[in-house]
Amino acid sequence: MDRFDSIRPYNDDEVASVLQRLLSDEDFLSIITQYRFPVASRYFSWLLRPIIARKLRNELSQINSVSALQKRIESYVEHSISQATDGISFSGIEHLQAGQPHLYLANHRDIVMDPAFVNYALFQAKHDTPRIAIGDNLLQRPFVSDLMRINKSFIVHRSLTSRREKLQAFQLLSAYINHSILEDKESIWIAQAEGRAKDGDDRTESAILKMFHLSRKDEDFQHVISSLRLTPVAISYEYDPCDLLKARELYIRANTGEYTKQKGEDDASIALGITGYKGRVHVHFCPVLNTEFKDTKDLAHLIDLQIWRDYRLFPVHYLAWAMWEAKDLELNVPDIEQVFDHQEIHTAQQEWQRRLTSCPTEHRPYLIMQYAMPVQNQYRGNALQN
Structure with missing residues (x-):
């Protein structure tokens, strides 16, 4: 068993079996049915689900690798862009080193669409797409975990409670990120902070930067970060589909001191983030950061300045x-x-x-x-x- 099996994305030789598992999952098929037939699914979901499953089996029967799946998904992403945005633009591609993996550290506004838009920009520019960090709090149902891991996502354990478990999880995550970039030559996408910046204030958490160094703590911090080609990414939305929900949460938190999510709230945010109107979207890749910092505080400040400057x-x-x-x-x-x-x-x-x-x-x-x-x-x- 590989040490990263519990968190890594699925490999090419696992794609076919995972797709078959997804196409037999009633929760997954119900969501696809609701998306494709929002009105009819209220009354005829039982009839539409097997039809959808059969159609998807035919469409995906020749898919046997992650790259083939991403090429197939591209049309759905383009459909989402055409339906829910006034267009996506991107810049800063010239800052990327062709053929070299990068550690993309991005501001975080939307659960699914942030990495999806970065993926789309890189795919259009003929760069390899990154492996995507996703919190286990969003993977409560088996089909969601399968769906994300088959699309190059890896798991960040955030729901652990004991300090020892959290440290072990951080060490494993650090080792995986370093292994992915240095050994597998695969890029990584991860948000600059845990959770979305609901107040619009994009700031890098030092704990994220410390985590990158954790599995190589005997090495110089600047050398470790430089070897990972850390590349800040500024993702800008003209309009946030979840802005009213975020305003409500911020109001409740300010007046009560806490906010407790209701069952299914993350699912609703994901769906609204994908389908809701965003206006124009811009993705900017900042220059690689490899000098002019001594510690996590310095580095976080540099990252923030770049993302703030290049936010559209x-x-x-x-x-x-x-x-x-x-x-x-x-x-x-x-x-x-x-x-x-x-x-x-x-x-x-x-x-x-x-x-x-x-x-x-x-x-x-x-x-x-x-x-x-x-x-x-x-x-x-x-x-x-x-």
Whole structure:
């Protein structure tokens, strides 16, 4: 048994059997049926499920490798992009070393679509797609685990309670990431912090950076990070499909001190994140970070500055900034009219007003903060670097 079997993605020789298992899973087939036939599935799910299963078996019968599966999935990703966005753009590809694996460390706004958009950008640019870190809290049902691991995802154990178990899990995760990049020559995607930045404040957790070094702690920290080709990635959404849900959670947490997720809440967030309207999406690959830092604190600061600088701000961010009562008035943020043309502003005003109207009055400060925070971070970061 390989030491990484409990967390690694599935290999090519496991693909066929995993697909067969998925196509026999009623929960999986029910979700596909609801997605394909949202109305009819309410009444005829029992009839549609076997039809969907048979169609998928025919479509996937020749799939016997992870790369073949990803090529097949590309059309579904493109369909999602065309239906739920106004287009995806990407930049910074020139910063990547062709044929070399990278450790992509990205800001985190959406559970599924963050790595999906990074994958899509790399796939379109003819770069290998990375292995994707996903928390075990999202893998409560067997079919979800199968679905993610067959698509190059590996498991991050977050639900452990004892300190010893957590340390062992971190050591295994660190060893796997280093092994993947240095031995397997496979890139890694991982979020800069545990959990989504629900308040729009993208910040790197030092614990993530310490974890990269944990399995090689006898080596110099800067050397270890340099060997992994750590590459910050800034993922920008014009609109967040889950913004109202995030505002509600932030309001409850601020007023009660805690927030307890309801059963099925993660599933609902995943579905809304995939199908909900996002406006324009931009993915930027920052330069590889391999110098100018001594420790995790220095490195986290450099990563944050890069992600803040290269986050693509849209008109809605400036509209929210103008309304945000907690904004830093000392920052030199230009008026929206200096940045965007009249038509673009007008279109954004209509969509922003629609979202504000849909948001309960007491939740609105938290909705505004989500969109205003990236403005504050970018201009504050620019001031620090000038």
